[in-house]
Amino acid sequence: MSVLLEPDKALLDCIFSHSKPTSITILSQTYEVCTFIAHLDATRPTEPLPGNVVVRLELPSKVPLRTVSALQQLATLAIPEVVPAVFQTGTAKPGDGREIYFSVSAFVDNAVTLETVWDDLTDHQQSDIMDTVLDAVTKLQNLDLADESVLAILKAGGSGVFFKTTGKEGDVSSSNPNNVALGNREIGFFNDMPNLLTAIIAYNGVSKKLTLSPSVSEPSDDNNGIVMASTDEEIPTVLHIGRKDLESLQRDAVLCHNDLEPRNLLVRPVDVVSDGGASIQRYDLAAIIDWEMAGFFPFAYEYVTKDALLGSSNTSFSWYSLFKRRTAPLLPAELAQPSSNKSQTFLMEAMDRIQRSRGQKRRNVGALFRERWIERKQLVPGAFLGSGWVRRPDATSDVRVYRKEDNELLEEEVLKELGLL
Numbered sequence: 001m002s003v004l005l006e007p008d009k010a011l012l013d014c015i016f017s018h019s020k021p022t023s024i025t026i027l028s029q030t031y032e033v034c035t036f037i038a039h040l041d042a043t044r045p046t047e048p049l050p051g052n053v054v055v056r057l058e059l060p061s062k063v064p065l066r067t068v069s070a071l072q073q074l075a076t077l078a079i080p081e082v083v084p085a086v087f088q089t090g091t092a093k094p095g096d097g098r099e100i101y102f103s104v105s106a107f108v109d110n111a112v113t114l115e116t117v118w119d120d121l122t123d124h125q126q127s128d129i130m131d132t133v134l135d136a137v138t139k140l141q142n143l144d145l146a147d148e149s150v151l152a153i154l155k156a157g158g159s160g161v162f163f164k165t166t167g168k169e170g171d172v173s174s175s176n177p178n179n180v181a182l183g184n185r186e187i188g189f190f191n192d193m194p195n196l197l198t199a200i201i202a203y204n205g206v207s208k209k210l211t212l213s214p215s216v217s218e219p220s221d222d223n224n225g226i227v228m229a230s231t232d233e234e235i236p237t238v239l240h241i242g243r244k245d246l247e248s249l250q251r252d253a254v255l256c257h258n259d260l261e262p263r264n265l266l267v268r269p270v271d272v273v274s275d276g277g278a279s280i281q282r283y284d285l286a287a288i289i290d291w292e293m294a295g296f297f298p299f300a301y302e303y304v305t306k307d308a309l310l311g312s313s314n315t316s317f318s319w320y321s322l323f324k325r326r327t328a329p330l331l332p333a334e335l336a337q338p339s340s341n342k343s344q345t346f347l348m349e350a351m352d353r354i355q356r357s358r359g360q361k362r363r364n365v366g367a368l369f370r371e372r373w374i375e376r377k378q379l380v381p382g383a384f385l386g387s388g389w390v391r392r393p394d395a396t397s398d399v400r401v402y403r404k405e406d407n408e409l410l411e412e413e414v415l416k417e418l419g420l421l
Contacts (some may be wrong), residue, residue: 003031004029004031005029005030005033005034005057005058005059005100006029006034007024007034007055007057007094008094008095010093010094010095011057011092011093011094011100011102012024012038014093015055015088015090015092015102015104018049021039022039023039024036024037024039025037032058032059033057033059034056035055035056035057036057037052037053037107038055039051049087049104050107052109053087053104053105053106053107054084054105054106054107056102056103056105057102058100058101059098059100059101060099060100060101063158063161063188063189064101064158064161065101065102065103066089066090066101066103066156066158067158067161068103068185068294069089069103069105069157070153070154070156070157070158070162071157071184071295072086072105072291072294073086073153073157074143074150074153074154074255075140075288075291077143077149077153078139078142079136079288082132082285082286082287083287083288084105084106084108084289085105086103086104086105087104087105088102088103088104089101089103089104108268108286108287108289110268110269110286111266111267111268111286111287112266112267112268113263113264113265113266113267114129114262114263114265114267115262115265115316117281117283118262118316118319119316125280125282126319126322129265129267129284129285130323130326131326133260133288133323134326134330136285137257137260137299137330138330140256141254141255141299143254143255145180145254145255145296154180161189162180162181162189163180163181181296182250182253182295182297183296183297184294184295184297185293185295186292187199187295189295192246192250193226193246193249193250194212194214194226194246197226197350198212200351200354204358206354206358208231209230209231209235209357210229210230210357211228211229211231212226212228213229214226214227215240215242224242225241225242225243225245226240226241226246227239227240228240228350230353230357234356235356235357239346239350239353241343241346241350245342245346248343249298249343252299252300252332253296253298254296254297254298254299255294255295255296256295256297256301257293257294258294258295258297258302259290259292259293259294259309259313260288260302260323261313262314262319263290263313264288264289264290265285265287265288265289266285266287266289267283267284267285267286268284268286269281269282269283270282270283270284298343298344299327299330299331300331300332300348300351300386301351303324303327303328303331304347304352304386305351306320306323306388307388308355308358310370310388310389311370311373311374311377312366312369315373315402318401320389321389324388328386332344345385348385363418364418365414365415365418365420368414368417368418369410369411372414373402373407374389377402378391378392378395378399379392380392
């Protein structure tokens with residue numbers, strides 16, 4: 001019988017060679033993953049770590065935990081003020097002898113998730129926090145992926161994952177102008193856009209509805225590239241992108257978090273301000289956590305992926321719409337210039353087809369919850385590519401804020417509708 005993964009004495013002794021934690025607090029736990037806070041006595045002269053650290057345990061997988069830690073370490077190069085430091089990664093064995101991957105990172109004290117306070121903030125406070133997030137995303141995009149310090153972290157995190165080698169260990173394929181493989185841990189890492197798009201299609205479970213194939217005429221033709229074809233009559237049949245646009249997408253790849261939602265942002269109370277005679281708690285962004293989905297993509301991928309997360313892993317339309325508005329200027333100018341290179345436009349069109357294929361005829365709890373939530377919020381797809389979800393033109397003016405308890409009631413209704421409750 002499977003048992004929940006947990007830190008026993010043997011595993012803790014292996015991870016903490018200097019001193020055993022005085023206590024632990026488990027944050028989340030499944031059969032394959034466990035995250036906990038280890039409380040250490042930082043006053044001991046032999047203890048190199050601060051008083052509290054966050055430890056993540058995982059059973060071995062195809063892409064090891066150290067790849068996520070490497071991406072988090074990369075982020076600390078760009079935005080050290082809001083990314084928890086990674087102190088250690090490795091393998092350890094609990095009492096049952098299994099090999100367990102682990103990582104140890106800094107604990108952010110006196111902080112709460114933005115999700116718990118977002119709806120109570122004023123418009124001005126929400127805008128201030130989004131300014132900080134926008135600054136962080138901008139700095140991530142400006143990280144030089146060819147820099148020696150970046151390459152050193154990635155090689156330590158697994159050169160066979162981040163670099164697709166052409167010969168000896170550490171060689172970088174000349175087909176990738178950014179030196180690093182495209183993708184992330186969930187989807188996989190690939191040397192080129194066609195293979196990445198094929199993997200994204202498979203990851204979203206729409207391989208039977210969408211196919212990619214080479215588009216070849218003359219060997220020197222710039223139009224050579226790929227064609228995305230749909231078998232669904234409700235989705236535009238063919239989408240083509242040429243070789244030069246594919247190469248442009250690879251050059252545009254930057255480090256993306258891909259899950260910048262309120263539950264993954266920690267904020268810290270800083271002071272109380274007066275607003276119209278009322279005292280209001282003000283918060284600053286303290287940390288960006290959970291780098292599980294981080295990887296190398298053109299920013300258009302992260303921007304449009306937000307649309308699929310709305311109503312599932314994010315149920316705050318105000319956060320979503322503000323994020324979309326404020327980060328839109330980070331997209332390449334090509335999206336606003338019809339005569340220019342349209343590579344990232346293609347990527348957004350491809351992701352739109354993938355999401356539309358994925359959303360059709362699904363009848364599980366998550367899909368139906370999202371459908372009902374979007375109806376409740378009176379949302380429709382925007383008229384323009386990349387505009388995402390917008391309020392219906394005939395939406396009533398009294399769309400209220402739905403909180404956690406409201407979503408729990410909606411989930412209960414969905415379970416009853418599906419005959420599961």
